[in-house]
Amino acid sequence: MIDAESELVVDCDWHYQDSFKEVAEYMPEPWYTKYKNSNWDDAGVKQNLSSFFPTSTGDRQNYGKVLREHSNYPEEPEDPERVTEGMDFLDIDVSLQISHLILAMGGVTADDERVQAFTKGYIEYMLEEVLDPDEGVYGLAPMPYGDVEASLDILERVEDEEAYVGACFVTAGASPPLGNRKYDPIYERCEEMDFPVVYHTGGSGLDEYVRAGYQEMIETHTLGFLESNMSQIVSVACQGVPEKYPDLDIVFMESGVTYIPGLVSRLDEEYLKRPEEAPLLDTRPSEYITDFYFGTQPLEVSARNDLLELCFDMIGTDRLLYASDYPHWDFDSPSIINELPMLDDDERRAILGGNALEVFEI
Amino acid sequence: MSDAENLVEVGPASEFEDGDAEIVQVGRAEVGVIRAEGEFYAIRNQCPHDGGPVCKGNVQKELVGEFKGTGKRVDQQYSDTDIISCPWHGWSFELDTGIHIGDDRIRVPTYDVVVDDGIVYVDKGD
Numbered sequence: 001m002i003d004a005e006s007e008l009v010v011d012c013d014w015h016y017q018d019s020f021k022e023v024a025e026y027m028p029e030p031w032y033t034k035y036k037n038s039n040w041d042d043a044g045v046k047q048n049l050s051s052f053f054p055t056s057t058g059d060r061q062n063y064g065k066v067l068r069e070h071s072n073y074p075e076e077p078e079d080p081e082r083v084t085e086g087m088d089f090l091d092i093d094v095s096l097q098i099s100h101l102i103l104a105m106g107g108v109t110a111d112d113e114r115v116q117a118f119t120k121g122y123i124e125y126m127l128e129e130v131l132d133p134d135e136g137v138y139g140l141a142p143m144p145y146g147d148v149e150a151s152l153d154i155l156e157r158v159e160d161e162e163a164y165v166g167a168c169f170v171t172a173g174a175s176p177p178l179g180n181r182k183y184d185p186i187y188e189r190c191e192e193m194d195f196p197v198v199y200h201t202g203g204s205g206l207d208e209y210v211r212a213g214y215q216e217m218i219e220t221h222t223l224g225f226l227e228s229n230m231s232q233i234v235s236v237a238c239q240g241v242p243e244k245y246p247d248l249d250i251v252f253m254e255s256g257v258t259y260i261p262g263l264v265s266r267l268d269e270e271y272l273k274r275p276e277e278a279p280l281l282d283t284r285p286s287e288y289i290t291d292f293y294f295g296t297q298p299l300e301v302s303a304r305n306d307l308l309e310l311c312f313d314m315i316g317t318d319r320l321l322y323a324s325d326y327p328h329w330d331f332d333s334p335s336i337i338n339e340l341p342m343l344d345d346d347e348r349r350a351i352l353g354g355n356a357l358e359v360f361e362i
Numbered sequence: 363m364s365d366a367e368n369l370v371e372v373g374p375a376s377e378f379e380d381g382d383a384e385i386v387q388v389g390r391a392e393v394g395v396i397r398a399e400g401e402f403y404a405i406r407n408q409c410p411h412d413g414g415p416v417c418k419g420n421v422q423k424e425l426v427g428e429f430k431g432t433g434k435r436v437d438q439q440y441s442d443t444d445i446i447s448c449p450w451h452g453w454s455f456e457l458d459t460g461i462h463i464g465d466d467r468i469r470v471p472t473y474d475v476v477v478d479d480g481i482v483y484v485d486k487g488d
Binding site for chain 2: 182
């Protein structure tokens with residue numbers, strides 16, 4: 001043995017605990033300013049979807065561009081009173097709450113019980129602390145659909161709770177896709193309960209769901225949401241969920257409306273060439289898909305008006321549901337619908353509220 | 363029995379095997395006379411999709427699926443319905459009716475076939 005103290009010792013792996021706060025002072029522009037405006041903490045990490053060295057481009061903070069409170073994921077736990085404050089701000093009478101944390105469930109690929117545990121806890125927390133039908137605050141029960149039994153347990157739990165009016169399936173990362181027969185028992189139970197199935201997109205920042213290597217949120221927020229919803233629409237339609245469960249109300253949320261005509265047109269073209277591969281369908285997939293309901297947000301108001309009009313016409317104004325996505329950074333106010341020139345007042349009322357009251361039996 | 367003036371001769375029935383198609387001119391239309399499972403069918407040889415030669419396509423039974431219950435695989439089997447698939451893009455039609463197997467609003471015109479004294483005829487339907 002040598003006397004290490006008197007010998008030359010080289011440590012080849014020391015971790016200096018650098019902080020972004022200090023290093024950023026030396027970073028070139030525009031990154032120094034972007035860092036300063038991004039509200040990351042000293043470690044360069046705000047919350048799971050926001051960091052300077054990202055595993056994700058899903059940073060709603062937008063380098064400080066959107067400053068409105070709560071436009072990003074909150075630093076502090078949400079206060080239930082903010083729901084009614086937000087509803088007052090938007091002049092909304094009834095809101096359907098979904099969990100924002102559950103949007104990342106597709107990232108859990110291990111066969112463990114994190115998603116099940118979270119959803120069970122969420123159901124009780126929301127019932128106890130947040131949901132209040134007297135105030136118009138209702139909830140959608142998140143489905144840990146990777147575990148069908150756990151999903152059925154949740155449906156059993158909420159069946160007699162007035163505050164829960166539907167089941168929520170996060171579309172990002174569902175594997176196998178949500179038309180697979182594996183999920184049949186959940187759909188069967190929802191149909192039995194008159195519980196609409198709300199497919200809610202995700203995928204912005206969950207970059208690998210789309211294609212690795214995108215650099216900015218504008219890329220993944222555009223494509224991730226679309227990809228997540230489109231892949232499930234195709235699966236649900238082609239595998240015949242609407243034929244298996246004809247009384248099940250199907251709702252797709254948060255991808256705007258302009259993707260629908262393109263998707264169904266392309267799918268119909270495929271179907272006419274290969275109908276035997278969707279053997280439960282009696283007719284074109286578009287006829288099933290336009291019986292689905294679609295949340296309007298984020299409505300593409302900058303599109304050509306005749307395109308929007310065509311989309312509304314193809315989907316049907318009786319199938320469109322106003323959605324704000326509040327408090328997220330790209331929320332839509334009711335005025336987004338109200339100011340559309342191609343709608344008459346009855347259609348405005350239907351999209352802003354009437355259709356939803358009917359679908360969710362509120 | 364069809365009016366003889368309306369009949370277009372195709373050829374001896376004995377020369378047809380199952381799956382064979384013979385193209386004849388019926389007025390301004392090309393019509394394919396096809397034998398499947400011993401029965402004769404006649405349909406317009408023009409796919410409504412892109413004008414492809416439907417009657418030169420594959421003749422087979424229609425593959426259909428049936429929902430057998432929650433969580434079960436869709437049961438897929440070949441039915442008794444004979445279909446023909448356009449060789450260009452696969453649009454497929456019931457031989458008996460000319461109806462597209464995925465959308466009954468799409469139809470290829472069909473014609474009556476008469477076999478008289480061993481000879482196959484297409485009825486122009488005039």
